[in-house]
Amino acid sequence: MKRATTISAVSGAVVILMAGCSSEKQATAKTPADFHETGLPIVDNPITLTIAGNFDDRTGAKWNELETFKKINEGTNVQINWNLTPGTDWKTKRNLIIASDDLPDVLLDLTTSQVVTGGADGMFIPLEDMIEKYAPNLKNFLTKYPEVRQAITAPDGHIYSLPLANMSEYKHADGNTLWINKEWLKKIGMEMPKTTEELLKVLKAFKEKDMDGDGNPNNEIPLTGVYGDSQYGFGNLFGSFNTLDRQFIVKDDKVQFVRGTEEFKNAIKYLHSLYELGLIDPDSFTQNSTQHIAKISAGKKASVGAFFAWSADQITNASFRWDYGSPMVPLVGPTGAQVTAYNNLQMTPGMFTITKVNKHPEATMRWVDRAYEPEMSLMLREGPNRLKKLDxxxxxxxxNPSNFTAGEWKVKETPYNSFVYGFSEEMRKKQNLPKAEPGQLDPDFDEWYEALKPYMKHWIFPNIMFTDEQYKQIERYQTDIKKYTDKTEAQWIAKGGIDEEWDNYLKTLDKMGLKDFIKVYQDGYDTNKKNLAKK
Structure with missing residues (x-):
């Protein structure tokens, strides 16, 4: 989670010029006379900030009514006009906002590319001086976790965005886990599968028998997911073939484009074998996460044998919530591979940017710093309604009450992962977390992280910021290559043919500039590693 700093001579000159202009603007900005550097209110006369972002359907868009924001806003004289978009539409909406230049005071949840480019173009203002002067909570958090400061520092040396950062150790575990209905396993007299071959046999038995007892053996779904989704997709199974379902991974300091490797090829052949037998839900290629969760939780009895998710108990129906037991450690593949990712810790570096139209940047910084107060970050992360502070x-x-699912209860009074917070391992340890039941594991427990440790590989590409020029190169290749590989991967899973088409597929990727695409990531990785060595 460190930054890349390699910049060409020409682009470097431009960045230095921009940095100089930005620093000058920051130094000469006039602070409003009614602004207070410490204490409350933040300003004597009420101000309104317009903030655009996205919301979780379970939380809703009335953020000023949430207990978390009532506490953040209290006594500040800062009022918020929320311009919020459903999460599924936010990518399109934020692109339109940036392209139109019709900016709010604050933009939430941007890509690192948008942050670096917008910062270099003057769309977003530098924040490092204001962090030092007006944000003691954030400053303390960045001092405690210097890797977070590195992750939000652009190659020109400025900080243009504030992060959502969860530094809990257990978050190194992958959020894409496989859950199997243990009650169905009892009915077919089979054990929890430990290999990819055993999984195929289990799913085949689920398909052939009347698992829900309604007299129809053909209406159960052996395995479902959301194709291409990092949490609900089929990525968990790639570890059985000695790779990870990521665009790029790093093995022995060499960046690999996963979809051009033999390991990827073998993983797809296995997924095709499942699909060919009717064991994968065809809707997996068209449904979204909301539809996926609705399908899993529908009815009074479970109709799905296995699925991919983070926590089964938070998304399944209460009447069969615990039928899925525990998530599984990685399955052993045909060659003995049994791999999962040692993930970067949960972080959204571009969660909060202050735009050039904001007339109250100092007040905005003081207001948002309240979210980084340790107890408030705990509330934002875990939900104030779920926490009872002891002496x-x-x-x-x-x-959760019976009229809420665990997931609904958690996000009832907080925007959760749609706003900033700085959550530390220390704050996690202050929670009296429930222990896993004997023989059961849950990804929200540290025991799950410990169980996965023996299988974790440090192959994940680090969370870094590239230069503006590198982002432009990435954009040049990203769209076409991803679109092409998405299409071919889905076709190979559904229809097969990967062996026959593989050589031509690689030639096509070569013509599309794959080698140059990989080089951009390799250069970024190498620069990042050199910077780390200097620390």
Whole structure:
């Protein structure tokens, strides 16, 4: 999670010029007379900030009514006009906002590319001086976790965005896990599968028998997911073929484009074998995560044998919530591979940017710093309705009422992962977390992280910021190559033919500039590694 700093001579001159202009603007900006550097109110006369971002359907868009924001806003004289878009539409909406230049005071949840480019173009203002002067909570967090500061620092040396950062160790575990209905396993007299071959046999038995007892053996779904989704997709199975379902991974300091490797090829052949037998839900290629969750939780009895998700108990129907037992450690593949990712910790570097139209940047910084106060970050992360503070400074977890799912309860009073917070391992340890039941694991427990450790590989590409020029090169190749490989991968899973088409596929990628695409990532990785060595 460090930054890349290699810049060509020409682009470097431009960046230096931009940095100089930005620093000058920052130094000469006039602070409003009614602004207070410390204490409350932040400003004597009320101000309104317009903030655009996205929301979780379970939370809704009325953020000023959430308990978290009531506490953040209290006594500040800062009022927020939220311009929020459903999460599924945010990518399109934020692109339109940036392209139109009709900016709000603050933009939430941007890509690192948008942050670096917007910062270099003057769309977003530099924040490092204001962090130092007006954001003691964030400053303390960045001092404690210098890797977060590195991740939000652009190659020109400026900070243009504030992060969502969860530094809990357990977050190194992959969020894409496989869950299998243990009650169905009992009915077919089979054990929890430990290999890819055993999984195929289990799913085949699920398909052939009347698992829900309704007299129709053909209406159960053996395995479902959301193709291409990092949490609900089929990526978990790639580890059985000695790779990860990522665009780029790093093995022995060499960047690999996964979809051009033999390991990828073998993973796709296995997925095709499942699909060919009717074991993969055809809707997996068209449904979104909301439809996926609805399908898993529908009815009074489970109709799905296995699926991919983070926590089964948070998305399944209460009447069969615990039928899925525990998530599985990686399956052993045909050659003995049993791999999962040692992930970068959860971070969104571009979660909060202050735009050039903002007339109150100092007040904005002081307001948002309230979210980084440790207890408030805990509330934003875990939900204030779920936490009961005890006299010893720890927190009991309040279980969800019967009229809420665990997921709905968690996001009832917080925007959760749609706004900034700085959550530390220290704050996690202050929670009196429930222990896993004997024989059961859950990704929200540290025990799950410990169980996965033996299989974790440090192959994930680091969370870095590229230069503006490198982002332009990435954009040049990204869209066409991803579109082409998405299409061919889906076709190969559904129809087969990967062996016959493989050589021509690689030639096509070569013509599309794959070698240059890989080089951009290799250069970024090498620069990042050199910078780390200097620390």
């Amino acid at each position: 010893n400074g720890t927190y009991d977890i309040i279980e």
